[in-house]
Amino acid sequence: MKTKLLWVLILLAQTFYAQDLTGSWKGELDLGGTQLPLIFNIKKENNTYTSSARSPKQGDKIITVDKTEFTNNELIFEMNELDASYKGQYKADHFEGTFTQRGRSFPMNLFKNNGTEKSNPKDEKLKDIGNREINTAKLNDYFNYLTQNKQGIGSISIFRKGKEVYQNDFGQDQLPNVKWDSNTRYQVGSVSKLFTAIMLMQQVEKGKLNLSDKLSKYYPDVPNADKITIETIMNHTSGLGDYAGEHYQWLFKRPVGDKVILDTINAQGVEFQPGEKTRYSNSGYYLLSRILEKVAKKPYNVLLKENITSKAGMKNTFSVLDDPKNVFRGYENENGIWKEVEDFDFHNCVGVGDIVSTPNDLNILINALFNGKFVKKETLDKMMPKPGSKVVFGLGMMAVPFYNQVSFGHGGDTAGSHAVTSYSKKEDYSVSMVINGENYPHNTLSIGVLNIIYDQDFEFPKFENTKETAAYNGELKKYIGDYTSPDIPLDLKIFVNGDKLFAQGKGQAEFPLELVEKDQFGFEKAGIKINFFPEKNQMQLLQNGKTYNFTKK
Template identity: 45%
Template sequence: MTTKNNKYLHMKTKLSIFLMLICFTSIFSQEITGSWKGELNFQGSKLPLVFNIKKNKEGYTSTADSPLQKAKDIPVDKTVFEKNKLTLEISAIGGTYTGTLEGKKITGTFSQNGISLPLILESSGEKRNSAAKNETLQLPQNLNESIKRIDDFISYLEKNNAEAGEVSLFKNGKEIYKRNFGQQNLPSSPGKHSAFQIGSVTKTITASMIFKLIEKKQLNLNDKLSKFFPEVPNAEKITISQMLNHTSGLGDYVQGKDDMMWLINKSDDTKIMARIKEQGSVFEPGTDKRYSNTGYYLLTKILEKITKKSYAENLKETFTAPLQLNNLYTAGQNPANVYLPYDFTGKWKSKEDFDFNNVVGVGDIATNPTTLNIIINHIFEGKIVSKASLSEMMPKGDDNFGKGIITVPFYSKKYYGHSGGTYGTNSLMAYNPEDKISFSYSLNADRIGANNFAIGVLSLLYNKEYEYPKLNNEKIPVSDLQKYPGEYSSKDIPLGLKIFIEDDSLFAQGKDQPAFPLEYVEKDQFKFDNAGVKIIFTPEKKQLTLIQNGNSFIFDKK
């Protein structure tokens, strides 16, 4: 589920042109636009520097100021902001800057002429782009008007064959809006459907059950992993707390060694544990933060070991029975009423998904948005875990990761919950304590990107100006696509890119990554909104430019 701060699919040497949505992907991006000020300290002299960052549809741009030298608007050749890391290249002065955004501070290093100096940038609060101002949003008194705007938006998406799924809104614990949409535009499938795969939203549910054990004194946040799985690398150093908030240093078993989609086939605990041990540790526990499905896989096994009950039995005892839920399933229950996922390649085509027995407690639960809203409201009302446990689960300060709950920021509003997805379905469960609003959705067919769907709904809810996404249903003749296919490579990144035609549609595929469809935008321009990818071909130069997350990369045809 893909809305967007905390972007945590970690591929250090490859462009993440495919989103592994069982991993958490954030919903709204952390604010980087505006002016950032810092001081270089060299041999006792201080030199102030200011970077002014803007964002447009192509990505980020910036300029630099050196007030002491009376130099203003120095062009910055390259501005990249991804996974909370900022990179600036300024050829005019032969300088580079790399830093990590932490709240309202960027900590990094400025390098020039072989000299590297620490440089901490702090937000000045000045926004060069007025549209990016962090305006204070207020929930309208008349929510009926907001609901009408949201309903019109969804009708627009449905009419243009852009989305299929379900959305639910609660206010003060009661449902004020619900709509299932777009399913009639998809190829028919047998049976009656009422549930969606929710991916990593499962993790909030798993974390809640872990905290129930802590409340019963059957487990402690400081317990070591070695108490349960001594064979896992660094197990004697890793705590339950670190697995909950992704600071354990464990890898991510969902990412296969040679096949990123290895879990679409039935696996077993022996093979998964072998993969976990093979991946080892990516950093020392507690020294960094990296999203880890492995941590939650092991937490699920710990839950089952302590209770001597299956995950399904624990789910029933903690959620299904006390909340009287009749539409909440784990993989072990083999639910038959789940909506199938689809990709759009000029037409909707069914998409292969996980064997969810491989991700029990990690991303296997199937339910609907109404049930998700019931769950998140009960969690925040202290009816699932205690208020003390809820406080422990919540993110602290500028950290967007809590212990099973993450921050979902939308301008001045902070929602809390989790996003998630599978190879074909994107979901969100989020709650705003200030307005007592909860917002959940699941999309099993998505052309505009789940993040854009969420931004649209929340913008209309808060009566914020919002422009509908432009949708192009024009079908391009195959003869017009023939100039694009081929093998491409880039000097910027070590990633081979294959462009090919299948079923009369254009596809792209990174080396060792799944293929994804390219949707026509305009002459020589295509996009894949689910991953925020745009590709611009320049056939006469035998090149393409790939744009994602504010980054631009040029590829040459071999």
């Protein structure tokens, strides 16, 4: 029993008293050469923790933290708005943990923010682009570097004052058996919602639709339909659920039909009353797209052609209802090899995420929108996100902040592609990009592009050799398992997280194991060495001059 107590004392961090948790905590994410600070402000009322967050380099707006939990020295934040979370373990004077967003994880430590740190030159406001030319040579170097390291496949277009000043198709040569050309289209996911919003506002201008119309006018059977308005659906404050949310694979194989989707939306019900909160809702935009068709009395693809693509001269933009050809599939990188990703049957996402386009066409779209080609200025003003408002989204429009600079547009993700289009009114420039082969996170890649556009100091990210990493991870798998010992009353779990091996005693904190030599690992802080004998499913743990034998269950 004493041995187990010694183990616990060595491996667990010192006790962290609850009264020290409240206040401001600051961490930094390393996003490929860019440091992105995050600040959490924690409060405690009636033995319950609440918190908020902000990102000084991304507009510094308040980010809602939906869950704050502190148990056994472990701190957990959940931010549904960002599809992100943080989990950290207290270590002496700070938290060591991981920030996770949309399946991507980044190490991040949090330190008490006493407000006395000196300002960082990198936190200063960005200078406007003005008349300066965009550094296209560095952009080429950036995308060539990413391609050489098999980090991405996609296409980017940049417009200044309505004309294309940069275009790059990158990484396609990594797919030697796939045919593509300059007119190959990409799935743009939820950027489709911007198209839908524009066409809805056109109907508002014609007097065929009102933002104050109740959902019950069109779909009376949807829960809370008599309280939900067109406007609250458009800005994601309706309270509706998400039929294409976390478990979306049921929409992959074939068209499931309107009735099945509507039944799913009805069964999901509502999560809150209209206007109380913001929750991104694909269900809402599915209903809006069907309402658009009812009001205009035409199919979605016909409306798209008549009201947007023909008006703006967009030759490579289509709905799935047009049965478009020459469409790039999505890919993911597995151990250095690009493999095709199974994606939606986009008939299940008409008006929500079905549109195919090119970055050039998306730039034509966003420039035409802000220059009055689709709707009047006063209508566009209604669509814009409102500065300082608790409502994050506009009407089919979102803000894209970068330091003190803000552009406007929309992003979109499918299972295999990631798209964004945004326009800066202040600078009269737009960036549109689609990634259909992601290894390096697309958000981080975009931050690199913006750093170059705004002439910031920016170091290209460092990548490990993919094959070596894969081989190393494959080697680690032979150690994974649950181990028990006749010498000590402690079960030990060995597992891999990312590219590292970890150990965890039952009911205790996990700790990393560093490779010492073949089949031998150590945790120096606690004076622990572990020798594995994988062929026997056994291991030995050495600590304080004692040896403990373990056998895999």
